[in-house]
Amino acid sequence: MGDTDRKLFILDTNILLHEPHAIFSFQEHDVVIPMTVLEELDRIKDSKRDVARDARVAIRALEDLFRDATPDQISEGIPIIRQQEQSGTIAILADYQLQETIKAFADKAGDNRILNATLYLQNKRAPREVVLVTKDINMRLRAKGAGVRFVEDYRTDQLIDDVQYLTKGFQQCEGDFWQGIDQVESRTLGGRTLHTLSRAPFEPTFINQYVIDERSDFAGRVEDISPETVTIKDLSRERMMSRRAWDITPKNIYQGMAMDALLDPDIDLVILTGAAGSGKTLLAMASALEQSIERGMFDKIIVTRNTPDIGESIGFLPGTEEEKMMPWLAAITDTLEALHKNDHCTEGSLKYICDKANIQFKSINFMRGRSIQNAFVLLDECQNLTASQIKTIITRCGEGTKIVCSGNLAQIDSPYLTPVTSGLTYMVERFKNFEGSANIHLNGVVRSRLAEFAEENL
Template sequence: MPLPSAPKVEGDILARREYGARVKPEDLKKAAKPVKAKAPAAVKARTAKEGSKPATKTPDAKALKHEKPAKSPRPAAPALKLPGKAAKEERSVPKEADAGASRLRKGRAAKTADKPRVFVLDTNVLLHDPMSIFRFEEHDVFLPMTTLEELDNHKTGVSDIARNARQVSRSIDQLLETSAGNITEGAPLNALGNRECKGRLFFETEELRAELPSGLPAGKADNMILATVKALQAKLPHKSVVLVSKDINMRIKATALGMAAEDYFNDKTIDDTDILYTGRTVLPENFWDLTAKSLESWQADGRTWYRFAALPGLTFYVNEFVASKDAEFLAQVQSVENGIVTLATLKDYMQPQNAVWGIHARNPEQSMALNLLMNPEIDFVTLLGQAGTGKTLLTLAAALTQTLDMRKFSEIIFTRATVSVGEDIGFLPGTEEEKMQPWMGALEDNLEVLNKSERGTSDWSRNAANDLIRSRIRVKSMSFMRGRTFLNKLVIIDEAQNLSPKQMKTLITRAGPGSKIVCLGNIAQIDTPYLTEGSSGLTYVVDRFRGWKHAGHMTLERGERSRLADFAAEAL
């Protein structure tokens, strides 16, 4: 018997008393007759009206007693069971994953998607995001006793992990105060003002332990949490128990033991970095024909300005660059108001006469980046790109020009995330700047290039200029940024892809009047544990600052360091 196609029209939800009410009398007579078939199982399938009419079986009272009505107005399509060997195979219409802090993957826990969920949180989720218990919308959250014990072990210290552990403990304590002492029924997660939270927070008030394979050490914290999840599954068969952890190996072990395990997704700004905002849009070939009726142009401030009505299907953001396919036309979006887009042509920094501190752009992307860096109306700039695209060199050249020549800033603050690529070399001696010196190899290399860019100068002149440059550059550690305010300073944050969204917020909010912040990084080179391309702080600010009139972003793609570095970036 061939399988019918999946239904494309929503069906009605029948009340319990209406089961069997729509079955024709002749179908009931056929169902009463014994079915002569070699297969031991009866055919339980629904077909279209044009197809054959299978025997219909009315559900018994015991099944109805345990059945719970679905919450969603869109019930999943019924499973189709075939006789014999095919009866074990079930095909159903896939259900869209719920939006929230955790999403069920195909192959892990697809059969539990229709049940109300209970999310069991691992300790690393709470330490990664102290507000994670409020990110699961209408679902319940369960904290094992092992998780609370590990939180207690991490609460001491001044690190971000210790701060997050203390913040989680405070939030849990405030929730317990609202539960009136009855924690067995769970504390409402919306008691502290989080209105989107409809679930409750439960704790391990009684010992929950299930037997695990003998090869797993019983005293290990991860295995104790797995045992709690397995026991909770047996205790709550009417619910889908899902373990949420940032530990990949723990999720693998949980899946191998038959448990649903998922990563924590709420910290991810985007799922696919290919759709990340690049700061540039390529115009269609017939763009000028499409805008001919509403197009206006004029000359002002040494640039050509264009105004036209917005085109359907083409979205523009303020400070976004637009270019033709051959890069002959380059412009920047100045405003988008009431369906009217205003463009202005760029200053061409590829021309030697427009060089910045002796450096001129080698491609249109670098010219766009220099337009952002040299624009006094833009306070926040993010530059993404692979190694060798010129992010640090262009930024330092623009910073030195605006600090020493134009006197717009009093000094340059250079900082970076101190995350090593390989093994840690231990503690470093000296002052703050001396401790940061090993991490500032990129700064030293680019200052050497900028200092030798002026030809015809003597060694004495270069040494004097080098001393002047270094007197205006301050190397600071991120560990001492909290509470500071930068006035009339240009702050450069290198290797920003290794920062979390919370760390990025801490640094950006240090900016005072007259300051400018530039973030540099490559999201393909993340060295911080538990950070991915989607959850990096650099990805976070690129997405959140998109369209703000005082912020700009540019993704550099073409490498200019050397032919060896350019080929290695593509081939390796």
């Protein structure tokens, strides 16, 4: 299959479910797909799980590659042609012919066959590097325990090495903002005050990034970036903290920055990250109601979120699509109740508001293929989405639509996602230089002193 400089990558099923075209990501190296993986893809493609589509896409990609190949060529490996250039090769290994070498975990027959295939190729292809690629952490541990020398996670879609390097959407200057600034060119344009300063002290900087200082005096947002200078729009911290949306005012400067982005008609995508209880959903819903009912900017509010087992579970719940979604969207209904808790009749207010604002609760499964116009879209719990799922939803947004994506990277439920591979992390990194988006990490828990203590100490 080639010389010793080229590695041999064996792919687990979850790699092709996570990224159906992963087979094209290994450059000049060779890829092996065990027969077990094809059998598992076959089982999944006909299931009701939300990964069934990814399984079908992966199978079609393999079928396109092997369409004209003979059985001998398939077992030896055929060239992968990508963008009219040959990279490595891809082969299918009939791993059911191998003698069983690992007898532990008999209930995991598929995993054992993949481990056997890896050990078989490791011995047969020595001294070449044979690498098992899997997103299953336990599978990686078992492989190392079974004697597999090289085991890796699939990191091609990983944009940062550690979530601590993820941009927070704002930067805080030490002391007074104006201290140490030698040259500034200020001008007023249409009621807005803009300051043009040297870019160097603000590096790394991105468009729509907020700038605050420790003295609690200055607050601004990056409006324009040139190779040498940066232009900051002066927002006035006092004015930002007194902004009101549906009778909600910011409780801290982080919420103030979030509300500024949520109420800005020039920003189409707002990404809110932060701990549980930092106010992500409350601010988003308050801004949605304010702009839909009071200002008439949107025709409807669409609320959707990922539910890990929704593909199988939603059908067994009674009622319409919206009624089926209610158990998963309780966080939104709780927020609506909190916004109207002082009304004479909370239940009556909620019904009136849901009708007047045209609030629709939708399953993420039914978002594909739609074109959403003049709507405020709230995508909750984004940390459980992959990059391709987020792309599916964002590409639905048409003219006059604003989308808010919120999530907490410390609360990932998906078995194959980590904070660095979550679609939320991917989106923050990809959109940080886009002038139509803003990202704010909300520090501090404002839900209650109990929630704040639990967040810090548990």
